[in-house]
Every structure is written in C-alpha cells, then in structure tokens.
Amino acid sequence: MARDPLPDLHRIFGFPAFRGVQEQVVTRVLAGERTLAVMPTGAGKSLCYQLPSAMLEGTCIVVSPLIALMHDQLRAATAVGLRAATLTSVDENKAETRGRYLDGELDLLYVAPERASTADFRDLLTRGRPALFAIDEAHCVSEWGHDFRPDYRLLRPLLDTFADVPRLALTATADAHTRADILEQLGIPHEGMIVAGFDRPNIRYTIRPKDNSTRQIADVVRDTPGPGIVYVQTRAATEKMAAQLTQITGRPVRAYHAGLDPAVRARNQADFVASEDMVMCATVAFGMGIDKPDVRFVAHAGLPKSIEAYYQETGRAGRDGDPAVAHLFWGAEDFARARQRIGEVEEHRQPGERQRLAALGALVETAGCRRAILLRHFGEHPPETCGNCDNCLSPPAAIDATETARKYLSA
Ligand code: ADP
Ligand code: MG
Numbered sequence: 001m002a003r004d005p006l007p008d009l010h011r012i013f014g015f016p017a018f019r020g021v022q023e024q025v026v027t028r029v030l031a032g033e034r035t036l037a038v039m040p041t042g043a044g045k046s047l048c049y050q051l052p053s054a055m056l057e058g059t060c061i062v063v064s065p066l067i068a069l070m071h072d073q074l075r076a077a078t079a080v081g082l083r084a085a086t087l088t089s090v091d092e093n094k095a096e097t098r099g100r101y102l103d104g105e106l107d108l109l110y111v112a113p114e115r116a117s118t119a120d121f122r123d124l125l126t127r128g129r130p131a132l133f134a135i136d137e138a139h140c141v142s143e144w145g146h147d148f149r150p151d152y153r154l155l156r157p158l159l160d161t162f163a164d165v166p167r168l169a170l171t172a173t174a175d176a177h178t179r180a181d182i183l184e185q186l187g188i189p190h191e192g193m194i195v196a197g198f199d200r201p202n203i204r205y206t207i208r209p210k211d212n213s214t215r216q217i218a219d220v221v222r223d224t225p226g227p228g229i230v231y232v233q234t235r236a237a238t239e240k241m242a243a244q245l246t247q248i249t250g251r252p253v254r255a256y257h258a259g260l261d262p263a264v265r266a267r268n269q270a271d272f273v274a275s276e277d278m279v280m281c282a283t284v285a286f287g288m289g290i291d292k293p294d295v296r297f298v299a300h301a302g303l304p305k306s307i308e309a310y311y312q313e314t315g316r317a318g319r320d321g322d323p324a325v326a327h328l329f330w331g332a333e334d335f336a337r338a339r340q341r342i343g344e345v346e347e348h349r350q351p352g353e354r355q356r357l358a359a360l361g362a363l364v365e366t367a368g369c370r371r372a373i374l375l376r377h378f379g380e381h382p383p384e385t386c387g388n389c390d391n392c393l394s395p396p397a398a399i400d401a402t403e404t405a406r407k408y409l410s411a
Contacts, residue, residue, distance in 0.1 A: 005030065005051055012054055012080055019044050021196045026051055029132060029168050034188040036138065036169045038179060039196040041315040045170045049134035050077055052168075053107040058131030062110045065137050065149060069288060070110040077108055084108035087115060102128045113140075117154035122161055130165050133158075135186060138169035139308070142181035144352040145174065146306040152185075159187065172315070173308035176379055177352065198311070198378045202318045203326050205370040205389040207363070210329035213301045214241065218248040220327050221279055226296030227272065230281045231313055233302045235259045241301065242281040249279075256282040287313060293320035299327040303334035306356040307363060307377050330364050367396045 005026050009015055018026070021039060025048040028035045039045050053060035064070045070086045077084040083106050085097040100106050101124065115121055139145035141152035159167055169186050171178075183190060210216060217230055232241050235257040242255040252275065254268040272280045273292050280286060284305070298317045304310040310328070318324025335357065342353040363373050371386035385392045 003030070003055060005055065008055055009047075009051060012051065012082070013047065014080075015047075021194050022048055024194050025168070028192070028194070029166055030055065032164075032166045034167050034186075034192045036171075036179065036182055036186070036188050036193045037196075038171055038174050038193065040198050040200065041172045041312060042319045043172075043196050045136070045172070046073060046076070048170065049132060049168055050080075050082060050108065052132055054082055056131035058104065058129035059101055059106045060108050060132040060134055061116070061125065061130050062108055062134045062136060063113050063116050063152075063155060064110055065113065065140055065147075065152075066288060067112065069136075070112070072291075073110060074108075082107045084110070086110040087121075088112060098124055104129060113149065113151035113155055117151060117158055122158055125158075125162065130162055133162070133165060133167040135167065135169045137171060138182050138186065139171040139174050139178050141169075141185045142174075142178045144178040144181050145171075146308040146352075146356070156185065156187065173312050175308065175377055177355075178308075195379065198375055198380060199371065199382070200315060200318065201386075201388065202321055203314060203324050203388075204393075205314070205326050205328075205374075207328040207330065207370060207390060210301070210331045213329045213331075214244050214248075216329050217241070217299050217301050217327075218245055220297060220299045220325075221245055221249045221251060221253075224297040224325060226277060227275060227292065227294060228279045228297040228299065229287065229295060229313075229316060230279060230299045230301060231284060231286075231304070232281060233283070235283055237301070238281045238283055245279060245281065251279055252277060253279045253281060256280050256286040258283065258285040284309065284313065287316050290316070291319075292316070294322070295319070295324065296322075297325045297327065299329070301329055303330045303338065303360060303364070304328070306352075307359050307374065310360070310363070311374060311378075328364070335361065367391060 009018065020043055022044055025035060025037045029052045037045060037048055049060050049062060067088050067090060070088060074084050074086050085100060085106055087094060087097050087109060101109055140147050140149040142148060167186060169182055169188060174182060179193060183193060221228065230241060232238055238255040238257045242253045245253045254272060256265060256268050272278050273290065295317045298314045304313060314326035317326055338357050359377060363370065366373055369385050369392050370389040372382045372384060375382040
C-alpha cells in the first residue's frame with residue numbers, strides 16, 4: 001500500500017491541496033502503474049512526478065525536449081529542496097551528476113531523449129536505481145502530434161529494459177489520435193490515461209480575417225494593458241513587428257526568436273517575465289516553459305500550425321485566472337501556404353497535416369462558439385455557447401442583420 005502523498009505535498013511544496021487530477025495521477029504513479037496524464041498548460045504537470053520523486057526510493061528520470069526547459073525545471077525543483085540535476089551537452093559537471101545518481105543522491109535527473117536512448121545512459125541507469133520514468137511533452141513521440149521528435153521514438157527500448165519501473169507520460173496537447181498513439185508508442189494501457197479539463201474560461205477568444213494585420217495587432221496592443229505576446233510567422237517578422245508596434249503604440253516591445261544572439265534572447269525573455277507591461281513579438285520558439293502568470297493577451301498575426309498549437313500558445317495568457325484575451329488574425333493566404341507545405345512534405349508521411357488544417361479551418365470559419373470547437377477537439381462535451389468568445393458575445397448572424405438593417409435605413 002503506497003504512502004499518503006498529502007503530507008509530503010504540504011511539507012515539500014507548501015501547497016494546501018492537489019489541483020484537479022494531480023492526486024489521481026500521483027496515486028497511480030505511487031502504485032507503480034503506467035500512466036498518461038493529459039493536462040492543460042499551467043495545470044501542474046511537473047508536480048505529478050516531482051512529488052513521487054521525493055517519495056520513491058531511487059531517482060526519477062525526466063525526459064524533456066529542451067535544455068532551457070530542463071534548466072527552468074531544475075531551478076524550480078532545487079528551490080523546493082529536491083535533489084535534482086540535468087545531464088545535457090552544456091553541463092560541465094556530468095561526471096559529478098553520474099556519481100550523484102549512482103550514490104542514490106538524486107530525486108530527479110533530467111535528460112534529453114537523444115541522450116536517454118543511448119547505450120551509455122542505459123548502462124548508467126542499470127548501475128543505479130531508476131524509480132520512475134517521466135516523459136514530458138509526450139506528444140513529441142507521435143507523428144500525429146504537432147511537434148513530432150524522432151528521438152522520442154527511441155525511448156521505448158530503454159523503458160522496456162526497465163519494464164518494472166513505472167512510466168508517466170505527460171502532455172498538455174493531444175487530440176484523440178495523438179493520445180492513442182502516445183499510449184501505443186510508450187506502452188501504456190488505455191485505462192492508464194487521465195485527462196483533465198481543458199477549458200480556460202477566463203480567456204476570451206476572438207478570431208478575425210486580417211486586412212492589415214499590423215494595424216489590427218497595434219489596436220490590440222493599444223487597447224489591452226499588461227504584458228502580451230504577439231506571435232508572428234517568421235524570425236524577420238518578429239523584429240519588424242516589434243519596431244512597428246513600438247512606433248505606433250509607444251509601448252515597450254521586444255523581439256524573440258531562436259536566431260537571436262543567446263544573450264539578447266535571454267535578456268529579452270527575463271525582462272518580459274519581470275515586466276508588467278511589456279509586449280513580446282515572437283516566433284513560436286517563445287513560451288514553452290515560461291511561467292508568467294499575468295500575460296493579459298496573446299495575439300496571432302497569421303494562422304497557427306494546429307489547434308493544439310493555438311491552444312498551447314493562447315494558453316500562455318491569463319494563467320493567474322484573471323481575464324485575458326486571445327486574438328487571431330488569419331488570411332486565406334495562410335491556408336494556401338499551409339496546403340502548399342503539406343503538398344511538399346506528403347512523401348515524408350505526415351498523416352496528421354491535412355486533418356490539422358481542416359480542424360483549423362473549422363475553428364476560424366465557424367459562426368458558432370470557438371471554445372466549443374476547441375474543447376470538442378480535445379474530446380470534451382462543452383455547452384453550445386460559452387459567453388466569452390467573439391461569436392458568443394456578438395453572434396455573426398446578428399451583426400449581419402444589423403448591417404443589413406443599417407444599409408436599408410441609411411438608403
Ligand atoms: P504545467 O507543466 O502543467 O504547465 P507546471 O508544472 O509548470 O504546469 O505548474 C504550473 C504552476 O502551478 C507552477 O507555478 C506550480 O508551482 C503551480 N502548482 C502546481 N500544483 C499546484 C497545487 N497543487 N497547488 C498550487 N499550485 C500548484
Ligand atoms: Mg510542464
């Protein structure tokens with residue numbers, strides 16, 4: 001019989017209670033059962049393996065796709081007193097970290113999938129005591145997911161080498177197809193899947209065709225106080241948009257993309273996290289692993305890659321629960337470009353691409369509730385109207401009628 005995790009939740013993290021499905025997930029993990037936790041961004045996925053890592057004998061091996069993400073996690077885990085380390089190409093204390101693992105002095109060991117799947121790493125694990133495998137951002141294992149990483153596929157032999165060690169896969173974004181694929185790829189039984197509610201009721205979704213997207217985004221930036229993120233499609237566009245928004249709105253605006261000098265990138269990110277009114281113009285490279293609760297708006301200048309990506313990117317708004325807005329401006333040319341891209345990659349077997357585009361089309365073109373479409377996409381059964389998206393707040397049919405009426409009246 002596994003121990004009650006509640007006292008450790010209080011003692012280590014200082015949280016009064018579990019949130020949502022955390023307790024269910026932790027209970028399964030402590031019982032040694034293979035689990036897939038599908039929980040929205042901000043729901044507290046990390047705790048689902050951090051807490052067991054402190055309670056179980058041995059080390060929890062955390063597979064995570066990005067070094068930056070791992071180092072954020074490391075900081076957070078160390079801050080609550082967990083014994084944690086990362087094993088990455090940029091770490092200079094790798095020998096020391098291996099030693100700490102072998103001596104049983106680590107609760108958490110973070111590694112990237114390409115390292116985790118090597119023979120060296122497997123040998124290392126064999127000589128110590130792995131207590132749990134936590135596979136973060138587990139949708140990366142699926143070609144159906146929006147962020148397929150082939151290295152995730154190589155994890156399975158490692159997991160199966162330690163078949164008795166429980167495995168916990170975690171993701172924020174997975175449609176039914178991707179979920180089924182994660183279960184299969186990672187060898188997790190169907191009853192091991194736990195799905196939390198996806199609704200983010202404080203986010204107001206607004207989706208409009210673009211005419212002049214710079215002006216439209218500038219209006220959002222001017223009208224919405226507080227920190228915000230503007231997602232644009234290319235690296236060059238982040239800097240151009242930042243310059244234009246600075247000029248038009250007078251607000252502090254920065255740019256962020258993977259091609260920036262690392263020091264500049266780090267500074268822009270740190271300044272944004274600390275700021276109460278900064279706007280970040282970014283590619284989708286920005287945001288993963290950033291825990292900034294008070295982002296008041298996210299604006300997309302162009303179509304996101306998928307509904308999952310849209311949900312994840314807009315989900316960075318309003319994590320504090322206060323009202324926040326998500327604006328998306330799209331054009332027919334976004335779809336044309338995406339279709340062209342799909343045509344080009346077809347032979348590389350991207351089975352989800354077409355469906356993903358169709359789902360996005362349904363979201364942007366609907367006259368119905370945006371939230372209902374999003375939540376249905378994630379397998380939920382939401383009410384027909386949410387009262388907090390553009391279409392629910394001013395139904396398009398009603399606008400058309402008024403428009404028509406006005407024309408007649410002014411004629
Ligand atoms: P996710 O990975 O699901 O996006 P995180 O693990 O980064 O979310 O957690 C988001 C935030 O929620 C963190 O600041 C974390 O400390 C906090 N949190 C997690 N669990 C709880 C809880 N039970 N009570 C209060 N806060 C929590
Ligand atoms: Mg996380």
